[in-house]
Amino acid sequence: GDSVTQMEGPVTLSEEAFLTINCTYTATGYPSLFWYVQYPGEGLQLLLKATKADDKGSNKGFEATYRKETTSFHLEKGSVQVSDSAVYFCALWKTSYDKVIFGPGTSLSVIP
Amino acid sequence: DTAVSQTPKYLVTQMGNDKSIKCEQNLGHDTMYWYKQDSKKFLKIMFSYNNKELIINETVPNRFSPKSPDKAHLNLHINSLELGDSAVYFCASSQDLDRAYEQYFGPGTRLTVT
Numbered sequence: 001g002d003s004v005t006q007m008e009g010p011v012t013l014s015e016e017a018f019l020t021i022n023c024t025y026t027a028t029g030y031p032s033l034f035w036y037v038q039y040p041g042e043g044l045q046l047l048l049k050a051t052k053a054d055d056k057g058s059n060k061g062f063e064a065t066y067r068k069e070t071t072s073f074h075l076e077k078g079s080v081q082v083s084d085s086a087v088y089f090c091a092l093w094k095t096s097y098d099k100v101i102f103g104p105g106t107s108l109s110v111i112p
Numbered sequence: 113d114t115a116v117s118q119t120p121k122y123l124v125t126q127m128g129n130d131k132s133i134k135c136e137q138n139l140g141h142d143t144m145y146w147y148k149q150d151s152k153k154f155l156k157i158m159f160s161y162n163n164k165e166l167i168i169n170e171t172v173p174n175r176f177s178p179k180s181p182d183k184a185h186l187n188l189h190i191n192s193l194e195l196g197d198s199a200v201y202f203c204a205s206s207q208d209l210d211r212a213y214e215q216y217f218g219p220g221t222r223l224t225v226t
Contacts, residue, residue: 043116043202096212100213100215
């Protein structure tokens, strides 16, 4: 079945460092891809999305490009802040009656 | 105004008890979900409802029973609680099935079974 794999955490970075969180997927058909973020003590919220190959999703300084050839959707940010400390979930979805398939999550801690 | 609210926020109970978690959304959405998040943050979907109709019913024990009295509410009742039920339970909603990818999550209910 369809699945999402992410790099294992926790990831610890210093403030202003460059962030990459790797995500790869396995799916039949043409999924849309997403990143969700979960701040401490809160529910998840949609961060960005890409609906087809070569689309780039971006929000709050985060970016991810849908790469069909490598079945990847890596999350990047040029300069992280302490407030970016959270758990990041890569996800895929196909059609109306399908569930959203979440990856296992990657915990990020940014230290001053 | 809280978009998706859950009560209670914390629930501590003993094995064998029955408990309920309530969820309400004021976004006017048609579709609602229940998820279970374990201690490693792994998120598992349990149920989804669209306009009060059950859409997704994952392989969860039948001790878990969702109830949707109207499309703004989706409650979760759990019978005969077990230690393994300890987790954070999230309710979520989306505008409809066509936008199921854009879900709005509640703050979670931390269930501890002793």
